[in-house]
Amino acid sequence: MEKALYNFLFIGRGLAITLQLLAGGFLIGVTIGTALAALRYNKICSPIIKGFVSLVRGTPLLLQLSLIYFSVPTLFGVKLSVLAAGVIAFGINSSAYVSEILRSGIESLPKGQFEAARTLGIPKYYMWKDIILPQAIANVLPALVNELIDLLKETALIATIGGMDVMRRSQVIAAEQFEYFIPLCMAGVYYYVLVLFIESIIRRIEKKKSYA
Amino acid sequence: MLKIRGACKSFNGVKILDDVSFDAAKGGVLGLAGPSGSGKSTLLRCVQKLETLDEGTIEYDGKTGFMFQDFQLFPHMTIMRNLLYAPSLKDKKKNHEKRARKILKDLGIEAKAEEYPNSLSGGQKQRAALARTLMIDPDLLLCDEPTSGLDVATIEDVILLLKSVNKTGVAMVIASHDLDFLTKISDRIILLKEGRINADVDLLKCNVIHFSNNDPIEYLKQYY
């Protein structure tokens, strides 16, 4: 019993890495993804962004993560920590998906919202920031939450480059004690509770939405 | 003064505006009549530069305001914020709220200032959209189908409202398929048909000359 508790707490210490990856990755993903979604409406940027999104979606995340962790030091001479490489890789990957999600939210808005902003002389930057994107984000909130939940589960890939996250710690316990079932279930509990927590917060936000 | 010369516009190879030319007097109310699909909205949108002409020119030396048929209020902002948003970007220091309250009061919807557009009736949304446009001080107001979806009593209110706005020196071009409404509010009506000017009547001057039975509606209907 004491050993089980020790194992559970040992795995739980991986939350620090898991949550940092999730928060950092999602922050970057939403920030860059939002910019990409808006810049898709710029004639010059549009083909570049399309290519980027297609590339990111067309290759495995594991490959992207490895590429950043192992190749950036040799290509650019900067040594990345496991955490930094993870945040960058998950952030970039997520930005492609977020930009696609937001684009569908933008496209569901009436063209007249853009036109109304124009007729009122609202500069483009402000039109995107205060008129278009807030509505687009509200439209696709459930899809964005799904992306957050997907990202949470994908952070487990950090184990492949040695990050001591929840997943990796459960594997360590399993390997040490020749017992896989319980430690892996414990890791599962951590992920699942986090997912339930994210879902409950979103339900609360959705209820608060004051218009529509 | 609005000056349109040889305006042409096609969509997908179909000519929607076909050599439209006219001048509109300063301060006047010009009605754009015509059946659905005759190019009224397209012409208004070209004046506002929401569309570009294929040929011809539109000159206007002032600031235009545009009222959309479906209002296009910003649904995630209160009415007050709908009014204040654009002016406060232009002039951050000035307090625009006092003027916004006055406009809302003049239009009879001051009680709705803190509500969201979706809780307003059609007529109230119309007023809110008008108020938002007035906040940017246009001297030419372009209105696309301002009576669509409104009941008869509300339409009478819209007439009074637009007339009172016109009295403050704001010229108007109003596109509507409702001849009855247009003759009540306009001092001149241009009737479009298949993108061409099919009739052009000055309701202030030419009554006797133009209209059999003195009825502009009957007269214009011949050109529909």
Ligand SMILES: Nc1ncnc2c1ncn2[C@@H]1O[C@H](COP(=O)(O)OP(=O)(O)O)[C@@H](O)[C@H]1O
């Ligand atoms: N952006 C557009 N793309 C394609 N066709 C258009 C577009 N805007 C208007 N049209 C067409 O132009 C014609 C005239 O439209 P419109 O100017 O809205 O007429 P009205 O306002 O008099 O009813 C319609 O048949 C419409 O389908």
Ligand SMILES: [Mg+2]
């Ligand atoms: Mg129309």
